[in-house]
Amino acid sequence: MELLREKWTGKVREVTIGATHEHGGTRARSVTVGGETGLPFLHFEGETPNRPSIALEVWDIAPEEWPEVLREPYADVLSDPAAWARKCAGEYGADLVMLRLASCDPDRGNTGAAEAQAVVRSVLSAVDVPLIIIGCGDPDRDNEVMPAVGEAAAGENCLMGIAKQENYKSLVATCVVNGHNIIAQSPLDINIAKQLNILITEMGLAPDKIIIDPMSGALGYGIEYCYSIMERVRLGSLQGDKMLAMPVITFVGQEAWRAKEAREPDDAVPEWGPQRARGVAWELMTATTLLQAGADILVVRHPEAAKALREHIDELVTSGEGVA
Amino acid sequence: MILIGERINGLFRDVGRAIAERNPEPIHALAIAQARAGAHFLDVNTGPAVDDPEKVMGWLVRTAQEVVDTAISIDTMNVKALEAGLAAHRGRALINSTTGERAKLDTILPLAKEYGAQVIGLAMNEKGVPKDANDRTAIAMEIVAAADEYGIGPQDLFIDPLILPVAVAQEHAPEVLETLRQVRLLADPPPSTLVGLSNVSQKSKNRSLVNRTFLSMAMACGLDAAILDVTDQDLMDVVATANILLNREVYCDSYLEVARRAHAG
Numbered sequence: 274m275e276l277l278r279e280k281w282t283g284k285v286r287e288v289t290i291g292a293t294h295e296h297g298g299t300r301a302r303s304v305t306v307g308g309e310t311g312l313p314f315l316h317f318e319g320e321t322p323n324r325p326s327i328a329l330e331v332w333d334i335a336p337e338e339w340p341e342v343l344r345e346p347y348a349d350v351l352s353d354p355a356a357w358a359r360k361c362a363g364e365y366g367a368d369l370v371m372l373r374l375a376s377c378d379p380d381r382g383n384t385g386a387a388e389a390q391a392v393v394r395s396v397l398s399a400v401d402v403p404l405i406i407i408g409c410g411d412p413d414r415d416n417e418v419m420p421a422v423g424e425a426a427a428g429e430n431c432l433m434g435i436a437k438q439e440n441y442k443s444l445v446a447t448c449v450v451n452g453h454n455i456i457a458q459s460p461l462d463i464n465i466a467k468q469l470n471i472l473i474t475e476m477g478l479a480p481d482k483i484i485i486d487p488m489s490g491a492l493g494y495g496i497e498y499c500y501s502i503m504e505r506v507r508l509g510s511l512q513g514d515k516m517l518a519m520p521v522i523t524f525v526g527q528e529a530w531r532a533k534e535a536r537e538p539d540d541a542v543p544e545w546g547p548q549r550a551r552g553v554a555w556e557l558m559t560a561t562t563l564l565q566a567g568a569d570i571l572v573v574r575h576p577e578a579a580k581a582l583r584e585h586i587d588e589l590v591t592s593g594e595g596v597a
Numbered sequence: 598m599i600l601i602g603e604r605i606n607g608l609f610r611d612v613g614r615a616i617a618e619r620n621p622e623p624i625h626a627l628a629i630a631q632a633r634a635g636a637h638f639l640d641v642n643t644g645p646a647v648d649d650p651e652k653v654m655g656w657l658v659r660t661a662q663e664v665v666d667t668a669i670s671i672d673t674m675n676v677k678a679l680e681a682g683l684a685a686h687r688g689r690a691l692i693n694s695t696t697g698e699r700a701k702l703d704t705i706l707p708l709a710k711e712y713g714a715q716v717i718g719l720a721m722n723e724k725g726v727p728k729d730a731n732d733r734t735a736i737a738m739e740i741v742a743a744a745d746e747y748g749i750g751p752q753d754l755f756i757d758p759l760i761l762p763v764a765v766a767q768e769h770a771p772e773v774l775e776t777l778r779q780v781r782l783l784a785d786p787p788p789s790t791l792v793g794l795s796n797v798s799q800k801s802k803n804r805s806l807v808n809r810t811f812l813s814m815a816m817a818c819g820l821d822a823a824i825l826d827v828t829d830q831d832l833m834d835v836v837a838t839a840n841i842l843l844n845r846e847v848y849c850d851s852y853l854e855v856a857r858r859a860h861a862g
Binding site for chain 2 (some may be wrong): 442471512517
């Protein structure tokens with residue numbers, strides 16, 4: 274049977290995160306994502322020059338709301354972000370570490386720029402993988418903290434977040450000045466995704482320094498709609514829309530561990546089975562679905578989900594071998 | 598949309614004077630301005646009033662390509678001038694044009710093959726410009742078949758259904774639009790379609806408005822390319838907006854700024 278092949282003219286931009294010594298940073302290696310010339314894993318139509326990357330999430334304050342089954346693999350390091358990061362990059366083999374500066378939240382630790390800088394410095398010296406750093410989500414606090422964080426990590430070519438259409442300028446400025454990449458988030462809206470990329474580039478950050486966060490839900494929580502938005506981002510890239518041709522990040526763990534199916538304890542709904550296996554499975558199924566939709570960076574939480582996801586990606590990236 | 602800049606034409610007074618004086622500067626300026634405005638090709642026409650069209654065409658092509666890498670649409674009915682232009686050209690030229698007359702096809706198509714050029718085929722023959730869409734499409738089909746005989750595929754062929762001035766021959770516009778639809782069904786892949794846009798507004802008032810309106814109508818009928826004034830910002834804004842309305846590009850609030858920025862080089 275002859276395969277009908279689609280011929281695309283465009284490609285997803287490549288974005289490199291992390292700077293090694295020869296590029297002015299202190300990372301042992303950098304991570305490059307994007308560069309696809311076809312739909313996800315259709316090896317007969319296009320290339321996937323860079324395999325999707327896995328980031329594990331580290332908080333700068335013990336995450337009280339994480340269920341016990343998720344806290345358990347990090348039990349000894351939950352109050353030490355540097356040790357936590359070391360565990361993710363070492364024992365659990367993360368391609369990237371994502372540091373969430375949750376303690377800055379006025380309703381949580383209410384810490385400020387100085388504390389955030391100290392945490393970032395300690396994590397940078399604890400691990401040599403590239404870093405993703407995101408704020409607490411409070412716009413005013415993030416605008417105060419993130420510029421200081423960007424400066425503390427200057428030259429490390431981190432991925433910083435999260436820029437939104439209503440609040441992007443100070444984060445873009447710090448990325449431009451300190452040489453970082455940016456996460457541009459849009460609320461499941463392809464038009465805003467494109468618009469925000471344009472606004473960011475108008476401030477002088479190069480298009481190949483932008484990663485799109487189209488926002489995603491967990492399995493069972495509107496993931497089909499996320500899938501269709503991500504598919505349109507990829508199709509836009511392949512059709513030559515340069516202001517959509519950025520790689521995509523998805524916060525898988527954040528969404529999956531919010532789902533009832535991952536949070537309910539063992540005895541809540543007995544026929545659902547034990548929470549540990551269930552939660553990991555929920556995170557993994559969410560991740561593999563978003564992978565098929567075109568995710569380039571998947572931020573996960575449970576190390577077992579990360580491990581299984583890595584094996585799954587191994588199979589996907591080699592599945593084209595032997596197919597002409 | 599493939600955009601072909603129309604300004605290097607001896608009919609324009611500044612170009613006519615530059616040709617007469619062999620002054621390269623106005624040609625350079627027009628080539629740069631049109632390339633920056635987003636032209637994929639620059640149409641080059643000596644105008645009717647030159648003594649030595651061969652030499653002038655060679656000079657115009659060379660002069661334009663001294664300052665830009667843009668390919669040239671060599672616009673002449675004079676075969677010798679066409680050959681001179683092709684010989685002077687760097688890269689892949691566009692021949693503007695052949696008609697559907699057999700003798701003409703047998704002259705132009707071998708040249709296209711020899712120089713690896715693309716060709717514009719006008720939907721007319723020795724009887725002139727057809728009145729309706731069906732006759733235009735029939736000639737287009739003959740051009741596609743003749744090109745195929747010479748080993749030139751539809752991907753290297755542009756069919757121009759010939760739009761006439763609305764102030765003179767109003768009944769042609771709907772026929773041209775219908776031809777644009779029909780030509781897409783001629784082959785798989787189909788040849789591209791093209792119009793010489795400014796012709797539609799010859800002798801009319803509100804020329805720019807007539808051009809803009811017809812362009813958006815033609816794009817809706819599948820038009821692939823146009824010879825037009827790429828430095829007309831209002832016209833270029835229509836191209837950008839039609840690309841959005843035809844769902845060829847994703848809408849965003851700044852789409853126009855992005856299109857303009859891309860064209861600002």
